[in-house]
Amino acid sequence: MNENEVVSQWLDPDEVRSLAEGLLAKNPVSQIPSHESVFGKDFEGFDGESNLSTQPLQSVTSEPANPFPQASPKSKPARSVVDGIKQSVRPDPFREGQPPVALTAAVKQAAPLEVVSSRSSGLPSLPRALGTFSNWLKKQTPILAAFVCDPKGEIVVDDVGSEKLIKVARSLALASVTMGEGAPSGLLQVEIAKDRMIEILQLESKEGHSIAGLVVARPLTSEALATIRRSFKTALSRSSTPGE
Amino acid sequence: MTTLAITSQKGGVGKTTLSINLAYAFARSGRKTLLVDTDPQGSVGLSLTRQSRHLSGFYDFLENPVMNVGELIVPTRLPTFSLVAAGRGSAYEFGSGPISGNIHRIRGFVSQIRAMKYDVCIFDTAAGLFGVTADVLGVSNGVMVPQQSEPLGVRSVPKMLEALTRMRAVNPSLQVLGVILTMVKKELSESLESAQALRGLLPDEMVMQTEIPRNDLYVQASARGLPVGVMAEGAKTLAIFEELRLELEQRINPPIPS
Ligand SMILES: Nc1ncnc2c1ncn2[C@@H]1O[C@H](COP(=O)(O)OP(=O)(O)OP(=O)(O)O)[C@@H](O)[C@H]1O
Ligand SMILES: [Mg+2]
Numbered sequence: 001m002n003e004n005e006v007v008s009q010w011l012d013p014d015e016v017r018s019l020a021e022g023l024l025a026k027n028p029v030s031q032i033p034s035h036e037s038v039f040g041k042d043f044e045g046f047d048g049e050s051n052l053s054t055q056p057l058q059s060v061t062s063e064p065a066n067p068f069p070q071a072s073p074k075s076k077p078a079r080s081v082v083d084g085i086k087q088s089v090r091p092d093p094f095r096e097g098q099p100p101v102a103l104t105a106a107v108k109q110a111a112p113l114e115v116v117s118s119r120s121s122g123l124p125s126l127p128r129a130l131g132t133f134s135n136w137l138k139k140q141t142p143i144l145a146a147f148v149c150d151p152k153g154e155i156v157v158d159d160v161g162s163e164k165l166i167k168v169a170r171s172l173a174l175a176s177v178t179m180g181e182g183a184p185s186g187l188l189q190v191e192i193a194k195d196r197m198i199e200i201l202q203l204e205s206k207e208g209h210s211i212a213g214l215v216v217a218r219p220l221t222s223e224a225l226a227t228i229r230r231s232f233k234t235a236l237s238r239s240s241t242p243g244e
Numbered sequence: 245m246t247t248l249a250i251t252s253q254k255g256g257v258g259k260t261t262l263s264i265n266l267a268y269a270f271a272r273s274g275r276k277t278l279l280v281d282t283d284p285q286g287s288v289g290l291s292l293t294r295q296s297r298h299l300s301g302f303y304d305f306l307e308n309p310v311m312n313v314g315e316l317i318v319p320t321r322l323p324t325f326s327l328v329a330a331g332r333g334s335a336y337e338f339g340s341g342p343i344s345g346n347i348h349r350i351r352g353f354v355s356q357i358r359a360m361k362y363d364v365c366i367f368d369t370a371a372g373l374f375g376v377t378a379d380v381l382g383v384s385n386g387v388m389v390p391q392q393s394e395p396l397g398v399r400s401v402p403k404m405l406e407a408l409t410r411m412r413a414v415n416p417s418l419q420v421l422g423v424i425l426t427m428v429k430k431e432l433s434e435s436l437e438s439a440q441a442l443r444g445l446l447p448d449e450m451v452m453q454t455e456i457p458r459n460d461l462y463v464q465a466s467a468r469g470l471p472v473g474v475m476a477e478g479a480k481t482l483a484i485f486e487e488l489r490l491e492l493e494q495r496i497n498p499p500i501p502s
Contacts, residue, residue, distance in 0.1 A: 011402050013445055019405040020446050023412065023420040221413040223382075 128239035151208030249384040255371035258426035263368035268471035269489040271325035275363035283370040301331025373407035
């Protein structure tokens, strides 16, 4: 048996080659935009990194190791600055390809917190959080469409335009919760057409599981999904801040 | 500073052997080099310092937000060569998710060693491209994948490429430096065929020209806790890793300052 036969029994050489060539390309794929900007300038950071914020640019190159970050809340690691720079690039969380131009432009104007809070000061925390979150979703991630259901099954956001699809997606998600199945991350993927899938995320809050469905052309990266979850958490924690 | 990760889907393919000996080659070239063991099994530390099980290391750093990398650095007899052990790895529970959630802390690790003026940092990783290893790839400039020269090894290539593609979505500046064939046994036709098959399958730029032959000296060296090059009979292996270092330096972009 020659070596080519050995190989082709196990794998598709064309596919392997195109994967490999993608890896060698200089301008790969990019990252999901950091979601921090959407929460406004006063936003302090996410869970577990609340001692982080911005700091002057010049300190990026010579950040001294600060042995007591917690003891001195004013000293801030430089990585958030780096994140800040990345953020202005607005890349795409997919494995390849570019976000639509219009979306990129829209992202720069994002200020959904204000939009939501202008009419929401009296609302309980979860609906506000979902509003903030879905605004962020639409503006900051190059998804094709999204829906969000609250724990009671009310559709709070719908640009998918198919109630039936949303109901099915929600029941699938709930079934996977009750059966303890699905990925440990609480993520389900359902193919709905060629090059179209819905990624269904369960978002936990004390009110119960909300469900977000994201229509995408290609699966989101795990980093992108993690960012989306963090964004939801942040929206939740901010919208429950009393007196805001 | 250039940060390189040595990683593979499969265990036992020669990651640790490659990490130690490549780091040694960089250190001998005059580069201030740090070898970091990010495998909770802690084999680099085990290899290089016998008491390393008791050393604090990388995982202590991840868990302890006020710890400094400086506290963890273990010097060696070669002044340009230092290492960080894995630390309390066995007690460390790491997530099974694709990302362990430590990426920010690992970024902090890298910026601290950059401030210490290291030229090269090599991360030896645990097998599998998830958890802490995924986070390490998230902050590295380059990745090398040792691949055992045997038919079973070739089968895992698509999975490895897919995993790296996902990693590049997280870290677009991650340069895939290539696959390196390890434990090549020239007198064994299966070993040679597998090596050829891999070279036929992947673009030339993705497979290092240098190959690491199978040699019992590696086993003896790791038993004695040494890079193989320092052993009396090690001159030939020293030459192999020197060749590999030069090959890598041509690929790494931006180049490592000399
Ligand atoms: N070129 C070689 N020739 C002979 N033996 C080798 C060679 N490279 C590594 N070995 C031996 O093979 C075993 C596995 O190697 P090593 O520990 O480097 O692999 P690894 O990928 O780091 O493993 P793990 O996934 O467990 O961390 C060791 O006993 C090592 O001494
Ligand atoms: Mg190892």
